[in-house]
Amino acid sequence: MTPKPKPKLAVWKFASCDGCQLSLLDCEDELLAVANAVHIAYFPEASRAVAKGPYDISLVEGSITTPHDAERIHKIRRMSKYLITIGACATAGGIQALRNFKDVKDFISIIYAHPEYIETLNKSTPIADHVFVDFELRGCPINKYQMLEVVNALLNGRKPNIPNYSVCIECKRKGNVCVMVASGIPCMGPVTQAGCGALCPSYNRGCYNCFGPKETPNTSSLAALYEKLNVSHDDIVRMFRTFNAYSEPFRKESEMYEK
Amino acid sequence: MKNSMVVIVERKDFQNLFDVLSKRGYQISGPTLRDNAVIYDNISAVEDLPVGWTDHQEGGRYRLEQTNKKSLFACVVGPHTWKKILYPAEHTFIQVKRNGSKLEITSAEKKPPKSALIGVRPCELHALAIYDKVLKDGPYPATSYLQRRQDLFIVAVNCVNPGGTCFCASMNTGPKATSGFDLALTEIINNDRHYFVVETGSKLGADLLKEIPNKEAGIEETQTADKALQKAAARMGRTLDIKGIHDLLYRHFDDPHWGEITKRCMTCGNCTMVCPTCFCVNVEDTTSLDGRQAERLRKWDSCFTVGFSYIHGGSIRATETSRYRQWMMHKLSYWQNQFGTLGCVGCGRCITWCPVGIDITEEAAYFRKNDK
Ligand code: SF4
Ligand code: SF4
Ligand code: SF4
Ligand code: SF4
Ligand code: SF4
Numbered sequence: 001m002t003p004k005p006k007p008k009l010a011v012w013k014f015a016s017c018d019g020c021q022l023s024l025l026d027c028e029d030e031l032l033a034v035a036n037a038v039h040i041a042y043f044p045e046a047s048r049a050v051a052k053g054p055y056d057i058s059l060v061e062g063s064i065t066t067p068h069d070a071e072r073i074h075k076i077r078r079m080s081k082y083l084i085t086i087g088a089c090a091t092a093g094g095i096q097a098l099r100n101f102k103d104v105k106d107f108i109s110i111i112y113a114h115p116e117y118i119e120t121l122n123k124s125t126p127i128a129d130h131v132f133v134d135f136e137l138r139g140c141p142i143n144k145y146q147m148l149e150v151v152n153a154l155l156n157g158r159k160p161n162i163p164n165y166s167v168c169i170e171c172k173r174k175g176n177v178c179v180m181v182a183s184g185i186p187c188m189g190p191v192t193q194a195g196c197g198a199l200c201p202s203y204n205r206g207c208y209n210c211f212g213p214k215e216t217p218n219t220s221s222l223a224a225l226y227e228k229l230n231v232s233h234d235d236i237v238r239m240f241r242t243f244n245a246y247s248e249p250f251r252k253e254s255e256m257y258e259k
Numbered sequence: 260m261k262n263s264m265v266v267i268v269e270r271k272d273f274q275n276l277f278d279v280l281s282k283r284g285y286q287i288s289g290p291t292l293r294d295n296a297v298i299y300d301n302i303s304a305v306e307d308l309p310v311g312w313t314d315h316q317e318g319g320r321y322r323l324e325q326t327n328k329k330s331l332f333a334c335v336v337g338p339h340t341w342k343k344i345l346y347p348a349e350h351t352f353i354q355v356k357r358n359g360s361k362l363e364i365t366s367a368e369k370k371p372p373k374s375a376l377i378g379v380r381p382c383e384l385h386a387l388a389i390y391d392k393v394l395k396d397g398p399y400p401a402t403s404y405l406q407r408r409q410d411l412f413i414v415a416v417n418c419v420n421p422g423g424t425c426f427c428a429s430m431n432t433g434p435k436a437t438s439g440f441d442l443a444l445t446e447i448i449n450n451d452r453h454y455f456v457v458e459t460g461s462k463l464g465a466d467l468l469k470e471i472p473n474k475e476a477g478i479e480e481t482q483t484a485d486k487a488l489q490k491a492a493a494r495m496g497r498t499l500d501i502k503g504i505h506d507l508l509y510r511h512f513d514d515p516h517w518g519e520i521t522k523r524c525m526t527c528g529n530c531t532m533v534c535p536t537c538f539c540v541n542v543e544d545t546t547s548l549d550g551r552q553a554e555r556l557r558k559w560d561s562c563f564t565v566g567f568s569y570i571h572g573g574s575i576r577a578t579e580t581s582r583y584r585q586w587m588m589h590k591l592s593y594w595q596n597q598f599g600t601l602g603c604v605g606c607g608r609c610i611t612w613c614p615v616g617i618d619i620t621e622e623a624a625y626f627r628k629n630d631k
Contacts, residue, residue: 033548148548156546165528165564168614172532173348173559177294177338180614182321190527190614204294215565216579218525225319225615 007056007155010042012076014062014069015096015124019141020087021045021061027144034148037155053079057154063089063096063124070121070130077131084150085127088140088243092212095140097124097246124246135160140210140243143195163194164215167207171198179206186226188239191217191249212244219253233257263459266473267480268444270453273331274305275471276414280375283467285412288344289377290334296321297337299344302377309334316423316496316607318616329453332446335422336380336606340535341387342559344374345407346394352403353555367554368402375412379440381433382425382604384415386535388439392598393538412463415440419447419487423496424607426620430501432604434491436460442468445484456484497607497620500627501591504601508592511626512584520622521579523615528561530609530617531586536602539567562586587619 011021025046027034034040041051058080064070077083088094099107100123108115127133137146146162153160163169167189171178179185179201187206189198193214200207213219219240226236240254268276280287281303289302290309297309313333315322326333356363379387394404418425418434427433436443441464445456456476459465531537541560546553560567562585568575576582594602603619610618 030548037548149545152546152548155548156550158544158546161543161545163564163566165561165566166525168527168529169532169559169561169564172338172529175298175339175343175348177296177298178321178529178612178614179294181319181612182295182338184320187614190525190529216526218521218523218579221523221525221615224523 006037006039008041008051008054009038009057009059009151010053010055010076010080011040011045011059012042012061013045014060014073014090014127015065016062016087016089016094018045018061020090020139021059023141023144024059024147027148030148034151038151054081055079056081057151058083060085060090060127061087063093063126064121064130065096065124066120068119073127073130082134082154083127083131084135084137085133086137086139086142086147088138088210088212089124090127091136091138091247092244093124093126093246095243095245098241100124100246101241126246137162138193138195138211143197146195165194166190166214167192167194167196167198167201167211170194170196171201174198174202176201179204180225180229184229186229186231186239188222191219191222208242209239209250210243212247213249217249219249220256223253223257233259262465264465264468265456265458265476265481266468267476268455268457268471268473270329270331270455272472273455276377277302277304279467279470280377280412284373285375286372287375287377288341290332290337292323295323297323297334299337299339299341299376305331308332308378313420314422316425316611318424318610318618319612319614320616321611328448330420330446330448332378332416332444333420335418335420335425336383336608338533338608338612340533340608341376341379341383342390342535342538344376345387345390345411346401346404346538348559349556350403350558351554351556355553355555357551366402368406371403371407373410373412374407375414377414377416379413379415380418380606381415381436382427382430382606383535384413384436384439385430385432385604386606387413389536389598389600389602389604390538392600412467413440413442413460415443415460417443417445417484417488419445419484419491421491421495422607422611424610424618425605426495426497426499426607427605428492428495429497429499429620430601430603430605434495435488440464445488447480447483447487449483454480456480497605497610497618499603499605499620499623501601504623505592505595507626507630508588508623510630512588514626514629516622516625516629517580517584520617521583524579524583524617525615526563526579526582527614528563529612529614531561531563532559533608533612534590535606535608536590536604537561541566562589587622590619591623 180187188209189207192209193211236257240250415436440460540557590602
């Protein structure tokens with residue numbers, strides 16, 4: 001029996017900080033096993049060796065912010081059997097989507113000495129706004145165990161165990177005391193998707209929503225609670241406008257509190 | 260009560276309870292302070308208890324306060340439940356290895372340590388009885404639960420100081436323990452005297468008590484305890500009228516009020532996680548990267564998730580309203596069809612630990628008031 005050829009994996013970068021790709025390299029103990037199981041065909045952050053497409057699995061980091069990238073993502077889609085977006089930039093537009101709430105030209109004129117050389121789109125948008133995405137992995141950055149789980153599930157032909165429910169469920173399973181109920185600290189756990197292992201509440205801080213909106217998020221109820229906890233309207237806007245500011249539920253809620 | 264005995268243990272002799280249990284090989288768990296709350300964890304001495312603290316509980320709010328009394332049990336139930344120990348949040352129960360073309364399946368259950376629980380409240384004893392019915396006495400008992408339940412030693416504590424969201428008196432589950440314990444204590448601080456009225460509930464309990472200095476209870480002492488408990492029953496933070504509740508909720512199945520509740524409900528699942536009777540779990544399979552090994556584990560799940568009711572191609576309870584209704588009606592209606600009792604023991608946790616303070620007693624009262 002000839003062994004099955006290993007699936008070819010590629011990692012692509014768009015507008016992002018590289019943190020999610022680094023999470024993949026951060027798998028240390030498991031990295032060898034991954035390298036054994038897949039053929040890492042394109043991963044400039046890790047290796048200069050490049051193998052041509054098509055690819056079985058494409059991991060895409062970053063958001064679309066330039067006309068050039070808006071075209072490049074289509075090429076990648078055509079070369080990829082499965083396209084998986086990783087991180088808040090790729091799944092929601094990232095922190096750079098804060099510009100979507102303003103006019104990008106104003107920023108360019110303030111920041112760059114020669115604005116005429118800058119070619120950029122008005123908005124930073126998630127990959128799924130441009131091409132079909134097979135699976136989205138949330139987080140800023142992603143959780144390396146979730147990354148491994150998705151690759152693992154794909155290799156073994158099973159459903160990945162990646163829940164879409166709230167951080168609260170992870171938080172309670174861990175046995176944490178709720179920071180919002182016991183200490184009055186505003187926490188975004190009830191509207192944020194699980195996946196981080198309730199990292200912040202485990203250190204007595206409120207959740208910052210790195211993993212974006214959970215399934216059926218009731219942001220207006222949470223925002224009303226923040227008001228009761230004496231959070232100002234400006235701060236409510238800020239809380240919803242971080243890494244996943246341009247995800248629809250968070251964008252809408254933040255706009256409700258913007259004067 | 261059959262063969263039960265009532266004695267007095269002075270506060271100064273209370274450490275003996277811990278020592279005797281340790282000597283007999285029990286791992287002791289009980290209430291202790293952590294992160295601004297009273298949680299359940301391993302403890303070994305009286306000082307580990309929340310000495311001198313009391314709690315203030317309201318919908319979506321929990322605060323501790325230090326008092327000048329040195330009570331050991333003035334805080335009622337907190338965010339943890341005993342299911343933490345008896346039916347852990349995550350538990351691997353099967354391991355599978357690939358051996359050629361065959362799969363070798365082995366049990367991953369390991370024998371747990373012998374456990375003693377100190378400070379189990381009357382409502383929690385009733386929750387345990389419900390767990391027994393669901394996980395132990397049914398046609399498909401859960402091995403892990405059986406193992407943990409088997410050698411359990413239970414020291415119950417009666418509630419002379421009910422919490423702001425407690426309503427056991429309405430549910431007939433407290434504030435005094437009537438069965439399901441090895442020892443039951445009522446803590447009394449009277450002028451300068453601090454003692455426990457201790458009732459035995461099992462042979463094992465009576466046997467253990469022999470190793471702890473005690474004396475026969477006098478009429479005055481037992482009367483003091485009884486009076487304190489009667490008073491407690493009259494000052495519950497919440498009440499719930501359970502008369503005909505099963506049919507009442509069925510009559511209101513299509514009431515638009517469910518939709519009003521879910522304007523506030525965030526379907527976060529906190530209420531089910533903290534509920535001592537919620538038993539739902541999700542079963543997950545994991546594999547090694549090379550596909551040679553697999554494990555099957557279960558995790559606490561919640562009917563507030565979309566995945567909970569996912570069946571071939573869609574979720575049955577896609578709307579938030581249907582999910583909130585499922586939770587409340589399971590507790591107060593469906594549970595009766597399923598197990599012959601109510602699924603709520605009135606501990607109040609779901610009220611306190613719901614971030615937005617949705618209150619099962621208030622909602623039940625709404626349906627009662629608007630019932631024609
Ligand atoms: S601390 Fe935050 S994440 Fe944890 S249960 Fe409370 S609200 Fe949810
Ligand atoms: S509900 Fe009753 S038994 Fe339970 S903690 Fe409160 S007073 Fe005690
Ligand atoms: S009732 Fe409260 S705790 Fe329960 S799911 Fe709704 S918001 Fe969360
Ligand atoms: S269905 Fe919901 S309310 Fe009922 S036991 Fe399960 S989680 Fe609890
Ligand atoms: S439904 Fe609420 S009050 Fe009733 S047992 Fe569960 S957590 Fe306690």
